[in-house]
Amino acid sequence: MSKSNNVYKDAYNRCLRLLDETRSLPSEPELGALLGVSRTTVRSILARMEETGLIAWNKRAKTVLRDPRSDDFFPEEETDTxxxxxxxxxxxxxxxxxxxxxxxxxxxxxxxxxxxxxxxxxxxxxxxxxxxxxxxxxxxxxxxKGFTRAFALELTEIREMFELRSAAAFTALPQDSPVWGDLDRLEEEHRLLRREIATRFNEFSELDERFHRLIHRASHNRFIVDFYDVIAMIFHYHYQWNKAQERERNEVAIGEHLTYIEALKSRDLGKVDAACRKHLKSARQTLLTSIPESRPSQKS
Amino acid sequence: MSKSNNVYKDAYNRCLRLLDETRSLPSEPELGALLGVSRTTVRSILARMEETGLIAWNKRAKTVLRDPRSDDFFPEEETDTxxxxxxxxxxxxxxxxxxxxxxxxxxxxxxxxxxxxxxxxxxxxxxxxxxxxxxxxxxxxxxxKGFTRAFALELTEIREMFELRSAAAFTALPQDSPVWGDLDRLEEEHRLLRREIATRFNEFSELDERFHRLIHRASHNRFIVDFYDVIAMIFHYHYQWNKAQERERNEVAIGEHLTYIEALKSRDLGKVDAACRKHLKSARQTLLTSIPESRPSQKS
DNA sequence: AAACTGTTTTTTCCCGATAAAAGACATTAA
DNA sequence: TTAATGTCTTTTATCGGGAAAAAACAGTTT
The missing domain is CATH 1.10.10.10 (Winged helix-like DNA-binding domain superfamily/Winged helix DNA-binding domain)
Structure with missing residues (x-):
């Protein structure tokens, strides 16, 4: 047993969801592109779907025979890398x-x-x-080295440096750049989420990441863009770890994001700087409070 | 053949150089600390030295019998990881x-x-x-992704951001911090090298790295310190690649470093900022000129 | 009893092998 | 004659195994 077939299983599950929507599946290369896998994997998927009676497969014709049942899916834990x-x-x-x-x-x-x-x-x-x-x-x-207060401070120091610079670069982007459209859509999503915050507050972390990545990309600097992976990773686990006042925190953050977005759209550097600083400061604060203060070390 | 014994060979060679200086070797743990290897490796080294008649080894007594000859050394290429x-x-x-x-x-x-x-x-x-x-x-x-102009620009952008901040942090270090001593010593080395620049110009790159690392360390930020690995790697190969006007370039750089060091010692933030900016600008310039301009791509 | 040497155990480093997945080539259908 | 399918080849992902090196343990020496 040298390699698990999780790529196949994950793509199979995603393909099952596609079945609901259509009466017949597209061509193999097209399916591959859709699922992000090679034709080899697509053919394994089709083969199994034929076997389990989900589709009839004859060359180009891939007709859906029945809707997928929940036991058609591979268990979630088998789809992870x-x-x-x-x-x-x-x-x-x-x-x-x-x-x-x-x-x-x-x-x-x-x-x-x-x-x-x-x-x-x-x-x-x-x-x-x-x-x-x-x-x-x-x-x-x-x-x-430990997930310490020092770590959080060093991380946020870089984050603030990078994001302030990216935000400034963002405002300098030409009016016809597609990012402005992206920003409008994100703004809309923020407003939507704020309206339904009572039930959907846990969807914020994903939105947060997309928003900040959009800004960082404006730097056009691979080191800045890549550094967001570090932040995303830490915040990903931080969100799972620290559930205290999650709703309130996210509500505040949404408000800050909306101010930040307004500032970006105004292209007023001063406003952008202020909004960005304010938001990053409170993000840092939330992160810091979630870190269990280790006992002061006995000696240096 | 699953693992080469380069650690042993490299440590053995370094241990041979130690033989010149003493009549007898220290204890096994001490030797291990000196060479940066475990006792297991130290004992292999001692065993071979005894075999080849370099030392007489009996428990604690490790007497040097003769000076190492050039054929006692393992070939350089076998000591690399x-x-x-x-x-x-x-x-x-x-x-x-x-x-x-x-x-x-x-x-x-x-x-x-x-x-x-x-x-x-x-x-x-x-x-x-x-x-x-x-x-x-x-x-x-x-x-x-290629060693392109864009890469060099993105790299130097971060470098400048980080070094300006580190240099500022440096000036804020208390007078009794050991870095001031380190800085004095580096200054002396710079003066020495400048005097003998005609013959020793190729020793600059190593000094350059030590100097900038000292400054970066003042940031007390692991991400800034670690980023210098990227710069060091690029400059390491850059120095091997681009030998044009090496002497002149290094001579200029030494001058810039000395001004930079003076500025740091004066603790005048304005001066530091100016000296740092000036040096980094010329460093960027050298790097950029060494990049072979790729043919403009035919189409996007 | 502190620090060493001798011995044994554990861990790291690296290879070769193998199934999964990707990719390339050949063939066929529209 | 383009774009699909069918088949074959290559590459990636992962494991188990074995030598090098580290680390732990036990016994000695000063």
């Missing part, structure tokens, strides 16, 4: 306490615990290292 | 032309060409990806 599985396990350990800074990370132990090969764990750790939470000792183990 | 070997091969390909942006990178082919396993190549590519020169397509190959 190994990287996702490892990241989740790792972050659970990291956030579930008992993860003191300085603690060493054992590849073999992690691999055994998660039930995967060491290679995958190694690759994960290498990829993960750019988030600044772990560090490698030459020819030796990894060291946990 | 796999990661170094792969990086060098990869960068040679990248800089030796024929590496158009958009070209796809084949792990298997790279591994075969360099004569290493695919795992090592994969790990290298993952580590290397943070430099922003390559990018991974999900479930598929890597894509070369």
């Amino acid at each position: 190994l990287a996702e599985i490892i990241e989740r396990s790792f972050m659970r350990r990291l956030l579930a306490g008992g993860a003191e800074a300085g603690m060493q990370i054992n590849e073999l132990e992690l691999a055994r615990e998660i039930g995967v090969g060491t290679t995958s764990v190694r690759e994960f750790l290498i990829r993960f290292s750019r988030f600044g939470l772990i560090e490698k000792r030459r020819n030796s183990h990894w060291v946990l | 796999l990661a170094e070997i792969i990086e060098r091969s990869f960068m040679r390909r990248l800089l030796a032309g024929g590496a158009e942006a958009g070209m796809q990178i084949n792990e298997l082919e790279l591994a075969r060409e360099i004569g290493v396993g695919t795992t090592s190549v994969r790990e290298f590519l993952i580590r290397f990806s943070r430099f922003g020169l390559i990018e991974k397509r999900r479930n598929s190959h890597w894509v070369l």
Whole structure:
């Protein structure tokens, strides 16, 4: 067993949802493009759909025979990539306490615990290292630096630097740039979400990420754009971790975003700067309050 | 053959150089700390040194019997880590032309060409990806983004942002901080190098890196400090690539560094800002001129 | 009893192998 | 003659295994 077929399973599930909408499926290359997989995988999917009586498949004709039932779907947990599985396990350990800074990370132990090969764990750790939470000792183990107050401050310092610059670049974008349309749509989504905040408040984090990524992209700088991955990762887990006053926090953030959007649309640099600073300051505050204050270290 | 013993060979060579200086070697743990390896490796080294008649080894007594000859050393190329070997091969390909942006990178082919396993190549590519020169397509190959003008501009934009901030932080450091001593020593080295610039101009790049790292460290921000790895990597290969007017360029840079150091010591923020800006501007210029202007693309 | 040496266990690093997935080539239908 | 399908080849993702190196443990020496 060398490679799981999660790509196939995930694409299969997504393809099932497509079945509801049409009477017949498009061509193999088209389906591949739609699902983001190769034709090889598309054909495996079609083969199984034929087998389970979902479609009749003869060359170009792929007729839908029946609606998918819930037991046609592969279980959710089988559709995750190994990287996702490892990241989740790792972050659970990291956030579930008992993860003191300085603690060493054992590849073999992690691999055994998660039930995967060491290679995958190694690759994960290498990829993960750019988030600044772990560090490698030459020819030796990894060291946990910890999700500390210092980390949050360093992270937000860069974030503020980058976002202020991106926001300024944003206002300088020509009127016919498609970003203005994107911004209008995001604004609309914000207004919608605010109206239904009572029930949909947990949808904010996804909207938040799309909004900030749009702004960062205006920098046209790959290092700034890529850095948002670090922020997104931290906030992703932060949102899962810190549920205190989630509704209120998100409501406030939506308001700040709308002010920020207005400022961007006015193209008034002073206003943009102020709105951006204000929002980032409160974002930093929320992040900081969610960090469990570690006992003051006995000595330097 | 699963793992080369380059750690042992490299440490052995370094240990040989130690032999010149003393009549007897220190304890095993001490030697390990000195060479940065474990006791296991130290003992392998001692075992071989005894075998080749370099030392007499009996428990604590490790007496030097003769001076090492040049054929006692392991060949240089056997002391490199796999990661170094792969990086060098990869960068040679990248800089030796024929590496158009958009070209796809084949792990298997790279591994075969360099004569290493695919795992090592994969790990290298993952580590290397943070430099922003390559990018991974999900479930598929890597894509070369190319060492282009755009890359250099994006890199230097961040560099300038980070260094200006670090330099400002530097001036705010208390008088009793050890960095002022470090700075004095670096200044002395600069003066020395300037005096002997005619013969030692190629030693500048190493001094340059130490100087800028010292400044970046003052930011106390891991993301800023880590980003210098990207700059160092690019400049490392840039120095090997672009030898045009190396002496002149380095002489100018030394002058700029000295002004910059004076400014830091004066703790006058305005002066620091000006000196830093001036130096970074000329550094950017040198980098830009070394980039082969690619033919304007036929169409978007 | 502190610091060393001798020995054993564990972990890291790296390869080769294999199934999944992508990609290329050949063939056929509209 | 274009765009699909059918078939074959190559590449990627992942595992298990084994040597190098680190780390832990036990026994000695000063």
